[in-house]
Amino acid sequence: MSLLHVLGFGLKLGHLLLLLCCWVVSVISMNSFIDSEIEPSNSSISAAAAAANLLGGKMWLKLWEKISVNSSKIHQVLEAKSVQKSFWKKLLRSWAVFWIVACALMFRFFNNQAIDKRKETLGSMCDERARMLQDQFNVSMNHVQAMSILISTFHHGKNPSAIDQRTFAKYTERTAFERPLTSGVAYAVRVLHWEREKFEKQQGWSIRTMNTVQQNPIQKDDHMPEKLEPSPVQEEYAPVILAQDTVAHVVSLDMLSGKEDRGNVLRARESGKGVLTAPFRLLKTNRLGVILTFAVYKRDLPPDATPRERVEATDGYLGGIFDIESLVEKLLQQLASKQTILVNVYDTTNRSHPISMYGSNVYVDKLEHVSALNFGDPFRDHEMRCRFKQKAPLPWLAITTSVSTLVITLLIGYIGYATMNRMAKVQEEYDEMIELKKRAEAADVAKSQFLATVSHEIRTPMNGVLGMLDMLLYTDLDVTQQDHVRTAQASGKALVSLINEVLDQAKIESGKLDLEAVRFDLRAIMDDVLSLFSGKSQEKGVELAVYISHRVPDTLIGDPGRFRQIITNLMGNSIKFTEKGHILVTVHLVEEVMETTDIEKEALSRKTLSGFPVPDRRRSWAGFRNFSQDGSNCSFSPDLINVIVSVEDTGEGIPQEAHSRIFTPFVQVGQSISRKQGGTGIGLSISKCLVTLMNGEIGFVSIPKVGSTFTFTAIFTNGCSKLSQSKMAYPEFQGMRALVVDSRQVRAKVSIYHVQRLGIQVEVVPTLDQALSSISTGDTVFSMVLVEQDVWDVDSTVASLFVNNLRKLDHQRCPKLFLLANSVNYSKTSTMSLDLHGPSTIMKPLRSSMLAASLQRAMGVGNKGNPRELPSLSLRGLLAGRKILIVDDNYVNLKVATGALKRYGADVVSAESGEKAISFLEPPHTFDACFMDIQMPEMDGFEATRRIREMEDNINVRIQNGDVSIEACGNISNWHVPVLAMTADVIQATQEECLRCGMDGYVSKPFEAEQLYQEVSRFFTS
Amino acid sequence: MDVLSQLRHQLADYTNSLHRDGFLDDQFSQLQQLQDESSPDFAMEVVSLFFEDCQKLVTNMARALELQAVDFKQVDSSVHQLKGSSSSVGAARIKNLCVAFKTCCDSQNRDGCMRCLQEVNRECVLLKNKLQTLFRLEQQIISAGGSIPM
Secondary structure: OHHHHHHHHHHHHHHHHHHHHHHHHHHHHHHHHHHHHHOOOOHHHHHHHHHHHHHHHHHHHHHHHHHHHHHHHHHHHHHOOOOOHHHHHHHHHHHHHHHHHHHHHHHHHHHHHHHHHHHHHHHHHHHHHHHHHHHHHHHHHHHHHHHHHHHHHHHHOOOOOOOOHHHHHHHHHHOHHHOOOEEEEEEEEOEEHHHHHHHHHHHOOOOEOOHHHHHOOOOOOOOOHHHOOEOOOOOEEOEEEEEOHHHHHHOOEEHHHOHHHHHHHHHHHHHOOOEEOOOEEOOOOOOEEEEEEEEEEOOOOOOOOOHHHHHHHEEEEEEEEEOHHHHHHHHHHHOOOHHHEEEEEEEOOOOOOOEEEEOOOOOOOOOEEEEEEOOOOOOOOEEEEEEEOOOOOOOHHHHHHHHHHHHHHHHHHHHHHHHHHHHHHHHHHHHHHHHHHHHHHHHHHHHHHHHHHHHHHHHHHHHHHHHHHHHHHHOOOOHHHHHHHHHHHHHHHHHHHHHHHHHHHHHHHOOOOOOOOEEEEHHHHHHHHHHHHHHHHHHHOOEEEEEEOOOOOOEEEEOHHHHHHHHHHHHHHHHHHOOOOEEEEEEEEHHHHHHOOHHHHHHHHHOOOOOOOOOOHHHHHOOOHHHHOOOHHHHOOOOEEEEEEEEEEOOOOOOHHHHHHOOOOOOOOOHHHHHHHOOOOOHHHHHHHHHHHOOOOEEEEEEOOOEEEEEEEEEEEEOOOOOOOOOOOOHHHOOOEEEEEOOOHHHHHHHHHHHHHOOOEEEEEOOHHHHHHHHHHOOOOOOEEEEEHHHHHHOHHHHHHHHHHHHHOOOOOOOEEEEEEOOHHHHHHHHHHOOOOOOEEEEOOOOHHHHHHHHHHHHOOOOOOOOOOOHHHHHHHHHOOOEEEEEOOOHHHHHHHHHHHHHOOOEEEEEOOHHHHHHHOOOOOOOOEEEEEOOOOOOOHHHHHHHHHHHHHHHHHHHHHOOOOOHHHOOOOOOOOOEEEEEOOOOHHHHHHHHHOOOOEEEEOOOOHHHHHHHHHOOOOO | OHHHHHHHHHHHHHHHHHHHOOOEOHHHHHHHHOOOOOOOOHHHHHHHHHHHHHHHHHHHHHHHHHOOOOOHHHHHHHHHHHHHHHHHHOEHHHHHHHHHHHHHHHOOOHHHHHHHHHHHHHHHHHHHHHHHHHHHHHHHHHHOOOOOOO
C-alpha cells in the first residue's frame, strides 16, 4: 500500500513541477511578445513575432495536455502493478535524452528566430537606404538629362549660343539642389579633328589631354590645367567647354583622353542613355566618384535609332560628377539609426572584383544584407551591402527558455528516478516483509505441529490410563467404586479435551473453529462437568452445586463439547481460587432471568448457597446487549433457546486493576497466581471466543475477598421437537416422595432439582422438627429424607431424637435417611459414629447418576448389574459373525488388527492394498464393514474410499433405474458399506478429510475398545 | 512344579525388564492377549512378520541412502511403515527411533538418517534377541506342561 502512496506523492510533485514549467514558459513567451512590441523598427515584424509566440504558446498548451494525459495513463499502469524496473530505467533515460534533444532544438528554434528577425531588420534598413540612394540618384540623373536637353536647345539650337561658361556656371550653381548627388556638371562638345583648329581658335585655348594627370595622380595639389599637355592628334575630341564652378578645372580637357571618360562617352552616345563610369579617383579632389554621361544630339532621334546614327547625330556630352563618398555620407546623415548600421556601396560590374564606392571594410558582424542598386545604367551593376555595427547580442531568450525547460524536465526526471528508487526500496521492503511473514507463518505452522505432536504424545499415555480405567469398569465393582472409576475416567477424558483446548486457541486465533450442531443433554453435560470437579471440591470443602431451570429444554442442539469447555473453564477458575464457601452454576433461560422481579433477585442474592456473601450477579450481565434493549430477544423464534449460565463463587476475586484484561489470552492476574495455581491463562479468552461463536456474550462481576460471578449467554436450538417426554431414566423411583430438610432456600432448590430429576417428588422443610412432624402427621408417605449436613450437625440430640422417632414409625412408612455431606472428612467420621440404622451419606456435589446410585444402594431397588453394558462384551455382541474387511499395506498392522477383531468374534478378511479392497467391495458383496488404513502406497485410503463410493453410487442408480435387479445385488437396494479409517494420527484435519471422501468414521490404530465400540455401534445394532 | 514356577518367575521378570527398559510397551501385552487356543502362536507370528518386515525396510532404506541423490520421500515412507508396524507390535524403542528418523528425513539430513538407520538396525537385532529369549522361555513353560500367564 505504501508503494502506491509514494507513487501518488511522486506524481503529485511531478504535476506541480509541470505546472511550474508551463507557467515559466508562458511568462517567457509573454516577455518575448512584449519585447517584440517594443521593437520600433517595423510593426509588421513584431506582429509576426507575436503570432509566432502565440503559436509557440499553443504548442506548449498541447504538449501540456499530452503530458497530463500521459501522466494519468502512467498512473493507471502503475496501479496495474506491472512495474518493471528495467522498463522504468529505460523510460527515464529516454526521457532525459529526449528532453536534452528537445531543449537543443528549442534553443535552435529560438535562436534562429532571433537571427531571422535581425536579418529582416537589417534587410529592411538596407533596402530603405538603397532605395533612397537610388531615388536621389535618379533625381540627379533626370536633372542632368534635363540639362542635356537644355544645352541642346540653348547652346546648339541657338546661333550664337545662348549659353556661355558664365551662364552655365551660374545656372548649374543655382540648380545644384536639384541634383543632390552631383558635385559638378560639365559639358564637352564633339570636335572632329578637322574642326580642332577652328575650335581652338574660337575658344581661345587648345584641347588638352588628361593622361598625364592620370599617370601622376600624386601631384594633385599643384595640379594646374596649364601644365597639362595639349592633346595629341586624335580622330575626334571631346573638350569640355562648359563646367560648373566646382569642376571648372576640367574645362578644355579632352574627355576622350581619359580612360574611364572615353568609354563612358562612347557608350553614352551609342546608347542615348545616361551611362556611368566605374568609380575612380576624381581629378583634383582625389575622391572616389563616378561620372554620369549623357549624349547631346543634334536632332531628336527615334528610340530605335542604330548606334551609328546616334554617333552621327552626337553634338556633345554632358557629364555629371557624382562624389559617391560624400554624397552617401550626406544621405545617410539624414536617416535615423545610422549609427547601428554600416553601409558599403560597391560597383559590381566585374563580379569577381567589386569596386568599393563607399564605406570601410572593417566590420565585426558577419551578418550582411545586400540590396541591389539600379542607377539606370544597364551596363553597370551596383549594390549596397549593409552590416550591423555591433555584434549580435547573445540570444538570452533562447538560452533561458531552453535551459529552464531542461532544468525542469531533468528535475522531473530526477523525481521520477527518486520515486522509482523509493518504489524499489518499498518493493524490497515489501518482499522482505513477505519473507518475514512466510517465516512467521512457517513458525506458526511449526508451533501448531509442535502442539499437535505434544498432544499426540500426551494422548498416548492418557489412552493407557483411560484404557485401564475402562478395563477396571468391567471388573465387578460396587456402585461407589464404579462411580469413582467413572470420575477418574471422565477426568482423564477432560484432560485430553484440555489438551485439545490448547489446540483450540490456535484454531480460534486463525478463525478456523467451527461449531457443531448436534443434539445434546445439557443436564448430563453439567453432571459430567460437576463430576470432573467433585474430587477437588470435596478435598477443599467447597460446596459445588448445579441448578438448571426446568424451563430449559432437555435436549438442545448446539456444540456440547464447546459448551462444556466454557463451563469447565469457568468452573476450573472458580475452584482454583475458592478455598471456602461454594461454587454455584445456574442455568436459566434469558427470558426467565428478565422476568424475575427485582425483589426476588434481592432475596436470592442475600441468601446464598453456603451463606457466604457473593457479588450481585446481575452486575455481571449489565453490559450485555440483549439486556440493555428490553424484549429484543423475545422476538427470537421459539426454536431458539437463549440460555444464560452463571458461575458464582466465593473465592478471592479479581483485583480491580485486572478487570480490563481478564479476557486477554495468556494473561493471568499477577505472576504469583500462575506459580501458585498453574494454568496457561488462555481459558477465559477461549471461553470468550466460544461464547461469541455461540452468538452469546460473556461478562463478570468480581469483588476482591468476596467472590466472582461469571455469566454468559449462548443461543441454542431447541432439540425437543417432538413432545415425547424423555423416557424415565430411573423408573424404579417413579412415584416416590422425598423430604429435603434444609434451612437454606438456595441450597434446597438445588437439592430439589436433582432429586426431581430422578422422578421423585420433593418437599422441603427447614428443620428436623418440622420434618418429623410432616412425616408423622402428613398423609403422604415419604420414601426418603434427605438432610443437609449442617442441619444435622446443629444439635446432635435433635438428630438422634429424629432418628429414634423415625424408627418408631411402622416399617412401611419409615423413610430412609440420607445425609447430604460436603467434605470427605465428614463422611468418614459420621459413618463411623453412626450405627447400622443411621443415615447413609451422599457426597455432594449432587448429580443424578450418583444420587440415583446412592439411593438404589440404600433402598435396594433397581438393577444390580452395571447400568451400562461392558464395551468389550457389547463389542463382541456387535461384531460377532460380522464380515469385516481390513485394508492395510503393513502386514504387521494387518495381522494385529485382524487378531483384535477376531477376538470380538468377527469374520475378518484382509487386503493389503486399496485396489484389492475395491475389488472386494464391488457390489454385491457380503461385507458388513471395512476398516481402511489411510496412508498406503499407490492408492491411499481416501482415494480407495472415494472409488468405492463411486462404485456404490453407480450400482444404486442402476438399481433404481431397474437396469440391475435387486435380487442380483443381494436384495439390497442402497449399497453403502461402512468404511472406517484407521490411523495413528488423531488430528481434526484428518478427520474432516475422512468425512469428505465418504468415510463413515474413524478409529485410532491400534484399536481402543471404547472408541471402536462407539464407532461400530453407529452402524451395527446388536 | 518347582521348575515351572521358577520358569514362570523368570518369564515375568524378563517381561518386566523388557517393559522397564522401554523395549516393549503396552501394545505388546495386548498382542499377547490376542493369543488364545485357536491361535496359540499369534504373537510369535506377528513378531516374526515384524522382523521380516523390518529387515526388508532397513535394507531398502540403506540402499536408498547410499545413492548419490537420496530419495527422502521413499525413505520417509519406509520409516512411516516401520513406525506403524513397530507401534502395532509394541516395539517402543524402535517406534521412538522412527520418530527421530522421520524428523531427519523431513529435514533431509542424510547423516542423521544414516545414524538413525544404524540405530534402528541395532535395535532390531537387539529386540529380536530379547524376544527370542522371551519366546524360548514361553516354549519352555509350555513344554514343561504349564500355561503362560496373561
